[in-house]
Amino acid sequence: MAICRSKLGVTGTKFHAGLIMSARLASAMILVAVASLSTHAADSALSQLDQQCLACHSAKGLEMKLANGDVLSLQVQGAVFTKTVHNKIGCAVCHAATSFENHPPVKRKIAGSREYSLEMNRVCQSCHAPIFKLYESSIHAALFREGNSYAPVCTDCHSPHAVMAKASYDAASGAPCSKCHDPIFNAYAGSVHGKTGLNCSNCHRAHDVTPATAGDQLKNACLGCHQGALDSHRIWLPNAGRHFDAVSCPACHSPTAKRKVDLRLYDNVAQERVAEREGVPQFETRARLAGAKGAGLDAMALRSLLRGFNIEGTDNRTTLRGRLEVTTGVEAHQLTRSAQAIRDCAKCHQQGADPFQSVTVSIVGSDGRSVRYGAKPEVLNSIVSVDSVGGFYAIGGTRIKLLDWLLALAVLGGIGVPLGHMTVRWLFRRYAKKISGKEDS
Numbered sequence: 370m371a372i373c374r375s376k377l378g379v380t381g382t383k384f385h386a387g388l389i390m391s392a393r394l395a396s397a398m399i400l401v402a403v404a405s406l407s408t409h410a411a412d413s414a415l416s417q418l419d420q421q422c423l424a425c426h427s428a429k430g431l432e433m434k435l436a437n438g439d440v441l442s443l444q445v446q447g448a449v450f451t452k453t454v455h456n457k458i459g460c461a462v463c464h465a466a467t468s469f470e471n472h473p474p475v476k477r478k479i480a481g482s483r484e485y486s487l488e489m490n491r492v493c494q495s496c497h498a499p500i501f502k503l504y505e506s507s508i509h510a511a512l513f514r515e516g517n518s519y520a521p522v523c524t525d526c527h528s529p530h531a532v533m534a535k536a537s538y539d540a541a542s543g544a545p546c547s548k549c550h551d552p553i554f555n556a557y558a559g560s561v562h563g564k565t566g567l568n569c570s571n572c573h574r575a576h577d578v579t580p581a582t583a584g585d586q587l588k589n590a591c592l593g594c595h596q597g598a599l600d601s602h603r604i605w606l607p608n609a610g611r612h613f614d615a616v617s618c619p620a621c622h623s624p625t626a627k628r629k630v631d632l633r634l635y636d637n638v639a640q641e642r643v644a645e646r647e648g649v650p651q652f653e654t655r656a657r658l659a660g661a662k663g664a665g666l667d668a669m670a671l672r673s674l675l676r677g678f679n680i681e682g683t684d685n686r687t688t689l690r691g692r693l694e695v696t697t698g699v700e701a702h703q704l705t706r707s708a709q710a711i712r713d714c715a716k717c718h719q720q721g722a723d724p725f726q727s728v729t730v731s732i733v734g735s736d737g738r739s740v741r742y743g744a745k746p747e748v749l750n751s752i753v754s755v756d757s758v759g760g761f762y763a764i765g766g767t768r769i770k771l772l773d774w775l776l777a778l779a780v781l782g783g784i785g786v787p788l789g790h791m792t793v794r795w796l797f798r799r800y801a802k803k804i805s806g807k808e809d810s
C-alpha cells in the first residue's frame with residue numbers, strides 16, 4: 370500500500386489506500402481526469418471513462434505489491450492502447466471485477482503475478498472462444514498445466530493492452546515467438562525462409578502449436594507449400610516417400626547439422642507411436658532398469674525393454690521405427706538453399722556413417738513431447754535387435770550385404786573414398802530401378 374500512495378502522489382491526487390469511500394474516490398478521479406485531458410490529446414479517441422482510468426494508470430511507476438511479494442506494474446500506455454484492436458471495448462469491460470465502486474484498495478487477494486495473469490486471461494476466452502479452444506490443445510497449454518511458468522498464455526504473446534491486428538506480426542522481428550525462443554529465431558532469421566517473410570506460425574501455427582516431433586504436422590506444412598517436392602526428389606532419390614518418412618527434412622536441408630537416429634517405440638496394432646500412460650510413466654524406469662549401467666541401452670537391454678512393452682503374448686505389437694533427424698532445435702531451423710542440401714548417398718549409406726553413431730530410443734511423453742533415452746550405436750546392426758529395428762534397414766551394414774562388401778573392396782583396394790561413393794551411387798541407382806515399381810504400388 371505504501372507503494373501505491375507514494376506513486377499516486379506523483380499524479381497529484383489526494384487518493385490513497387485509506388480512502389475506500391467511492392464518493393471521495395470519484396472526486397479524486399475527476400480531478401485527475403480533468404488534469405490529464407489537457408495533456409493526453411492522443412487518448413481523446415477513448416471514452417470518458419477510459420480516460421479517467423488512464424488518468425491514474427498512465428502514471429509511470431504506479432505499482433502494487435502482491436501476496437507473494439511480486440510487484441505488479443499498473444502503468445498502461447494510453448497512447449498505445451488507443452491504437453489497438455480493442456480501443457472501443459473499454460477498460461471496464463475487461464476489468465469488470467475492478468469497477469469504480471470496488472476499486473482500490475483492492476480487497477480481493479491477488480496471490481502473484483502469474484496467478485493474476487492466468488485469471489485475467491479468462492476474459493480473452495469470453496470473446497475469442499474458438500481460439501481459446503485451439504490454444505487449449507497446444508503444447509504451450511499442456512506445459513502450462515504441468516506447472517511450467519514460462520509457457521505462454523494469451524497475453525504473453527499478445528500483451529494485455531497493446532493487442533494489434535494479425536497482420537502486424539512480422540517475420541523480421543520474430544514476434545511474438547522470438548521473445549522466448551531467441552536462439553531458434555536467430556538461426557531461423559539467417560535461413561532460406563527467414564529471408565522470405567515466413568513466420569514461425571506458418572509452420573507451427575500460432576495457437577494449436579504441437580510438439581515438434583509429434584505426428585506429421587510439420588512435414589505436412591512443408592509439403593503444403595512445396596507441393597512438387599516429392600516428385601522433384603524422386604528424380605534423384607530412390608523411394609523418396611520412404612526417405613521422407615524416415616529422414617526429417619532438416620536432416621538433409623540443414624547441411625552442417627549433426628545428425629542422429631531416434632528409434633521410436635511404435636504400436637503396430639494401433640498404428641501409432643507408443644505414448645506414456647497418464648500418471649504411470651514407465652518408459653524411463655524400464656529403460657534405466659534395462660540399461661543398468663547408465664551408459665545407454667545395448668542390444669540385449671533394448672530387447673528386454675521391448676519385452677516389457679510386449680507383455681501378455683502380444684509379441685511384436687510394440688516395435689521400433691527409426692527416424693534420422695538433426696540433433697538440436699537450432700539446427701532444425703538452419704535450412705539453406707537446396708543447392709547446399711545433402712545429396713551424397715554415402716553420407717548415410719556407408720558403414721560407420723556419422724548419423725548412426727548417435728542413437729536414442731523414445732516414447733511420447735505425457736505432454737506430447739518425446740522422452741528419450743540413450744542407446745549404443747550397435748543396436749542398429751546387432752542380430753539381437755534385428756527383429757525390432759528390422760524396419761529400419763538402409764544402414765550401411767545391415768541388410769544390403771553385397772553393397773557393404775563391394776564398398777569394403779573398393780576401400781581396401783586403395784581406390785579411395787570418392788570412388789567408393791560413386792560405387793554406392795551406381796549400385797543404389799540399379800537397386801532403385803529394381804524397386805521403383807514397388808514404390809508406387
Ligand code: HEC
Pocket residue numbers: 370373377382384397398401418419421422423424425426432433434443460461464466467468469472473474475
Ligand atoms: C484515482 C486513481 C485510479 C483510478 C481513477 C483508477 N485506478 Fe485502477 N488502480 C489504482 C491504484 C492505486 C491501484 C492499486 C490498488 C492497490 O494497491 O490495492 C489500482 C489497481 C488497478 C488494477 C489492478 C488490480 C485489479 O483489481 O485487477 C486494475 C486492473 C485497475 N486498477 C483498473 C482500473 C480501471 C479499469 C479503472 C477505470 C475504470 C481504474 N483502474 C481507475 C488507481 C486508480
Ligand code: HEC
Pocket residue numbers: 419422423426441442443444445450455458459460461463464482485486487489490492524525529530
Ligand atoms: C481486452 C481486454 C482488456 C482491456 C480492454 C483492458 N485490459 Fe487491462 N488487463 C487485461 C488483462 C488480460 C490483464 C492481465 C495482464 C496479464 O496477463 O498479466 C490486464 C491487466 C491490467 C492491469 C494490471 C497491470 C498489468 O498490466 O498487468 C491494469 C492496471 C489494467 N489492466 C488497466 C487497464 C486500463 C486502464 C484499461 C483501459 C485503458 C485496460 N486495462 C483495458 C485486459 C484488458
Ligand code: HEC
Pocket residue numbers: 493494497500501502504509521522523524526527535536538544545568570571574575576
Ligand atoms: C504462442 C503465442 C500465442 C499465444 C499463446 C496466443 N496467440 Fe493469438 N496469435 C498469435 C499469432 C502469432 C497470431 C497471428 C496470426 C497467425 O500467425 O496465425 C495470433 C492471432 C490471434 C488472433 C487473430 C487472428 C486469428 O487467428 O483469428 C486472435 C483473435 C488471437 N490471436 C487471440 C488469442 C487468444 C484469445 C489467445 C489465448 C487463448 C491467444 N491468441 C494466444 C500468437 C499467440
Ligand code: HEC
Pocket residue numbers: 454455458462463490492493494495496497523524527528529532533534535536
Ligand atoms: C469484449 C470482447 C473482447 C475481449 C474480452 C477480447 N477481445 Fe480481442 N477482439 C475483440 C473484437 C471485437 C476484435 C475485432 C476488432 C477489429 O476487427 O477491429 C478483437 C480483435 C482481436 C485481435 C486481432 C484480430 C485480427 O483479426 O487481427 C487479437 C489478436 C485479439 N483480439 C486478442 C485478444 C486477447 C489476447 C484478449 C485477452 C487479453 C482479447 N482479445 C479479449 C473482442 C474482444
Ligand code: HEC
Pocket residue numbers: 543546547550553554557562567568569570571572573581582587617618619694695697698699701702
Ligand atoms: C519452415 C518451417 C518452420 C518454421 C518457419 C519454423 N520452424 Fe520450428 N521447427 C520446424 C521443424 C521441421 C522442426 C523440427 C522437427 C523435427 O525434429 O523433426 C522445428 C522445431 C522447433 C522447436 C523444437 C525444438 C527442439 O528443441 O526440439 C521449436 C521450439 C521451434 N521449432 C520453434 C520455432 C520458432 C520460434 C520459429 C520462428 C522463429 C520457428 N520454429 C519457425 C519447422 C519450422
Ligand code: HEC
Pocket residue numbers: 508509512517519520521522525526545546547548549550569570573574575578579580581582738
Ligand atoms: C512466453 C514464452 C513463449 C512464447 C512467447 C512462445 N513459446 Fe513456445 N515454448 C515456450 C516454452 C517454455 C516451451 C517448452 C520447451 C522449452 O522449454 O524450450 C515451448 C515449447 C514450444 C514448442 C515445442 C518444442 C518441443 O520440444 O517440441 C514449439 C514448437 C514452440 N514452443 C513454438 C512456439 C511458437 C511458434 C511461438 C510463437 C507463435 C512460441 N512458441 C511462443 C515458451 C514460449
Ligand code: HEC
Pocket residue numbers: 588591592595597598599601602605606612613616617618619620621622707708710711712
Ligand atoms: C535425402 C536428403 C533429402 C531429404 C530427406 C529431403 N530433401 Fe529436399 N532436397 C534435397 C536435395 C539434395 C535437393 C536439391 C536437389 C537438386 O538440386 O536437384 C532438394 C531440393 C528440395 C527443394 C527444392 C526443389 C523443389 O522441389 O522445389 C525443396 C523445396 C525441398 N527439397 C524440400 C524438402 C522437404 C519439404 C523435405 C521433407 C519432406 C525434403 N526436402 C527432404 C535433399 C533432401
Ligand code: HEC
Pocket residue numbers: 561562565567571572587588590591592593594595618619622704705706707708
Ligand atoms: C508457408 C509456405 C512455406 C512453408 C510452410 C515451407 N516453405 Fe520452404 N519455402 C517457401 C518459400 C516462399 C521459399 C522461397 C522460394 C525461393 O526463394 O525460391 C521456400 C524455400 C525453401 C527451400 C529452398 C528452395 C531452393 O530452391 O533453394 C527449401 C529447401 C525449403 N523451402 C524447404 C522447406 C522445408 C523443409 C519446410 C518444412 C520444414 C518448408 N520449406 C516449409 C515457402 C514455404
Ligand code: HEC
Pocket residue numbers: 605606607608611612615616620621693711712713714715716717718760761762763764794797798800801804
Ligand atoms: C540423410 C541420410 C540419407 C541420405 C543422404 C540418403 N539416404 Fe537412403 N535412406 C536413409 C534412411 C535412414 C533409410 C531407411 C529408410 C527406412 O528404413 O524406412 C534409407 C533408405 C534407402 C533405401 C531403401 C528404401 C526402401 O525401400 O526401404 C534406398 C534404396 C536408398 N535409401 C537409397 C539412397 C540413395 C541412392 C541416396 C542418394 C541419392 C540416398 N539413399 C541418400 C537415409 C539417407
